[in-house]
Amino acid sequence: MSATEFGQSILDGIASGSVFAILGVGLGLIVGVTGRFHFAYAMNIVLPIYFATTLISAGLGTYPAIVIGLLLGAAVGVAMEALLYRPLAERAPQAALLAIFVTSLGLLTVCENVIRLIWGSEPRALDPGFTVSRVDLGTALGLNTLQLVWIGVAAVIVVVLSIYLARGKMGRAIRAVEDNPEMAAAVGISPRRVFAVVFAIGAALAGVGGVLFTMQGAALPESGVLPTFTAFVIVFLAGVKSGVPRFALAGIGVGLLQAISATALGPSWSPVVTFGVLFFYVAAVPLRERGLTWRIRRQRVAEASGS
Secondary structure (H helix, E strand, C coil): CCHHHHHHHHHHHHHHHHHHHHHHHHHHHHHHHHCCCCCCHHHHHHHHHHHHHHHHHCCCCHHHHHHHHHHHHHHHHHHHHHHHHHHHHHHCHHHHHHHHHHHHHHHHHHHHHHHHHHHCCCCECCCCCCCCCEEEEECCEEEEHHHHHHHHHHHHHHHHHHHHHHHCHHHHHHHHHHHCHHHHHHCCCCHHHHHHHHHHHHHHHHHHHHHHHHCCCCECCCCCHHHHHHHHHHHHHHCCCCCHHHHHHHHHHHHHHHHHHHHHHCHHHHHHHHHHHHHHHHHHCCHHHHCCCHHHHHHHHHHHHCC
């Protein structure tokens, strides 16, 4: 791999890592606050695209259709939590983690097939609404305008969400439930309401990531699966209780890793290298140091869910 190829892979990795950062922040917020292993996050990535393309076909403008699609996707995320995950956590607190995990996998399969029944299996594309052209950043190095949009959108989301969680009333409630759900409930904060807000934010961010990636390619019913696994890698590498900036940095790191490995070894090696790093990390770092004390946490979250 030449120096030019390496430099270009760095730029491409930062760009794709910015979208991974958005997906990682959304999933990290869900897992860290609610304790739900939400593998149906893949549907939160894909559904807004299908909603938006349907509205565009009906004559609505691209960006209004995308906004409505994201809102509908957020509503679906809230419904998943309220109608499926929460009842399971309340009825079987001791087995909530496993029950929600299995339910989420089943929900993913059902949703993929529902999409095929309603919309078919043809790829869905989204026009970014502007000409995608190359911007030179140095000798033989550059990014296209869509990649620059990815980086800009990710930066805005990280800054705005960090401020919201630090200063907003609901943002402080979210952090309180994440830190100690029982104490938060004791002082009048409703974990149910917080969980709903967190799923809405997480699902909306998943939709944003899906829309940004689709503007460069196309979406299929199963297109959200690999990004969801990548988002889980980001969450584990950053640490479940990490803040928004750390999730974002982990996302960019994963993007860099994938871009460099794709350039050096070939595109098919990117997921192998990514998950290989995760397996090494899980084996090398004690669970306590990563804050993944799931046996204690699942009991706390399940009890708080009924408050």
